[in-house]
Amino acid sequence: xxxxxxxxxxxxxxxxxxxxxxxxxxxxxxxxxxxxxxxxxxxxxxxxxxxxxxxxxxxxxxxxxxxxxxxxxxxxxxxxxxxxxxxxxxxxxxxxxxxxxxxxxxxxxxxxxxxxxxxxxxxxxxxxxxxxxxxxxxxxxxxxxxxxxxxxxxxxxxxxxxxxxxxxxxxxxxxxxxxxxxxxxxxxxxxxxxxxxxxxxxxxxxxxxxxxxxxxxxxxxxxxx
Amino acid sequence: xxxxxxxxxxxxxxxxxxxxxxxxxxxxxxxxxxxxxxxxxxxxxxxxxxxxxxxxxxxxxxxxxxxxxxxxxxxxxxxxxxxxxxxxxxxxxxxxxxxxxxxxxxxxxxxxxxxxxxxxxxxxxxxxxxxxxxxxxxxxxxxxxxxxxxxxxxxxxxxxxxxxxxxxxxxxxxxxxxxxxxxxxxxxxxxxxxxxxxxxxxxxxxxxxxxxxxxxxxxxxx
Numbered sequence: 001x002x003x004x005x006x007x008x009x010x011x012x013x014x015x016x017x018x019x020x021x022x023x024x025x026x027x028x029x030x031x032x033x034x035x036x037x038x039x040x041x042x043x044x045x046x047x048x049x050x051x052x053x054x055x056x057x058x059x060x061x062x063x064x065x066x067x068x069x070x071x072x073x074x075x076x077x078x079x080x081x082x083x084x085x086x087x088x089x090x091x092x093x094x095x096x097x098x099x100x101x102x103x104x105x106x107x108x109x110x111x112x113x114x115x116x117x118x119x120x121x122x123x124x125x126x127x128x129x130x131x132x133x134x135x136x137x138x139x140x141x142x143x144x145x146x147x148x149x150x151x152x153x154x155x156x157x158x159x160x161x162x163x164x165x166x167x168x169x170x171x172x173x174x175x176x177x178x179x180x181x182x183x184x185x186x187x188x189x190x191x192x193x194x195x196x197x198x199x200x201x202x203x204x205x206x207x208x209x210x211x212x213x214x215x216x217x218x219x220x221x222x223x224x225x
Numbered sequence: 226x227x228x229x230x231x232x233x234x235x236x237x238x239x240x241x242x243x244x245x246x247x248x249x250x251x252x253x254x255x256x257x258x259x260x261x262x263x264x265x266x267x268x269x270x271x272x273x274x275x276x277x278x279x280x281x282x283x284x285x286x287x288x289x290x291x292x293x294x295x296x297x298x299x300x301x302x303x304x305x306x307x308x309x310x311x312x313x314x315x316x317x318x319x320x321x322x323x324x325x326x327x328x329x330x331x332x333x334x335x336x337x338x339x340x341x342x343x344x345x346x347x348x349x350x351x352x353x354x355x356x357x358x359x360x361x362x363x364x365x366x367x368x369x370x371x372x373x374x375x376x377x378x379x380x381x382x383x384x385x386x387x388x389x390x391x392x393x394x395x396x397x398x399x400x401x402x403x404x405x406x407x408x409x410x411x412x413x414x415x416x417x418x419x420x421x422x423x424x425x426x427x428x429x430x431x432x433x434x435x436x437x438x439x440x441x442x443x444x445x446x447x
Contacts, residue, residue: 039342
């Protein structure tokens with residue numbers, strides 16, 4: 001259960017889409033996917049607007065693992081239980097939109113990927129999924145594929161793009177995801193990040209903004225003893 | 226979710242990969258130096274007696290048409306915990322049960338081969354049978370016979386003493402990364418002998434002192 005603005009949702013899962021902006025695909029040198037690349041984050045990641053992102057000591061104190069990145073993403077929240085949703089019925093099953101930061105332990109992820117291990121631990125550390133500052137209802141956003149999306153670290157613009165550059169659009173994602181899994185009310189789908197990803201350190205302030213939704217602000221702090 | 230007569234409200238399912246040497250070998254995987262873990266989502270969970278639904282998108286595609294059984298000892302978390310020391314693990318475990326980590330094998334190998342996440346192959350609806358009950362009073366969980374029969378024929382047969390990482394190490398390791406919540410499920414990995422299941426098959430997964438989890442496989446309706 002998490003309160004986002006004035007709405008409370010009770011998600012059972014968070015599904016993230018990897019490599020879904022052409023500019024980010026070029027930056028990471030990953031192949032252009034033929035179908036959406038999905039991975040999960042667990043609910044222990046979720047924090048709200050203004051909550052701190054905790055930089056884990058097990059990363060901070062290990063030179064080979066010490067890198068944590070921000071990734072701003074447009075997220076949509078599922079409205080009702082659904083399976084096998086056709087593209088043209090997508091928006092009936094969406095409650096609204098929010099800003100999501102898919103915080104990632106990048107060196108750990110790269111190490112795991114190269115060993116063909118799961119993309120899990122690097123993505124699902126506690127507090128690695130800020131969401132907010134509110135849920136913009138489906139009626140507020142007529143076209144979710146024409147929104148400016150931006151992320152600043154300590155006031156400096158690091159990511160700046162537009163949701164029109166999404167490779168798989170929201171109806172493509174909804175149709176694909178529900179062909180695999182049953183979605184439940186409150187479930188969160190994060191649609192992927194544009195280019196410009198990079199590291200943060202304790203003390204940094206992250207401001208992630210999507211037009212018509214607002215700004216999600218989180219400070220990075222080092223895990224306490 | 227009700228397992229036997231215990232009701233739990235899991236927020237996540239964490240699974241260990243490659244935690245029996247013989248299974249790592251049969252998958253041509255390296256023996257891990259630290260626990261390998263991934264998650265399954267709650268849409269997987271079904272109970273003893275519920276059908277495992279074989280998805281048509283796998284059945285109708287020759288390149289993807291393989292779904293495997295994997296029997297595992299699972300533990301259920303009793304209270305919220307983070308940074309647990311191995312010696313204290315007992316305080317945080319509600320009990321033990323049987324878990325089937327059903328896996329779309331060809332899809333998993335395809336994804337793994339091109340460095341994609343291990344997610345969709347593990348998380349189809351019904352790909353996580355659990356039960357038949359949660360047993361609280363197992364004093365020593367590392368000497369339990371673990372077995373899986375397919376249509377009456379033994380396919381997996383091992384003992385939990387052969388786990389590479391023992392439960393106390395797993396809890397210490399996991400809780401360094403993530404906060405575990407009451408009801409969360411940790412599946413401790415499968416022994417060797419994994420293999421395919423088909424529509425119409427009956428799976429019986431048995432662990433000493435816990436019981437037998439039975440699930441039939443049916444093809445998804447059109």
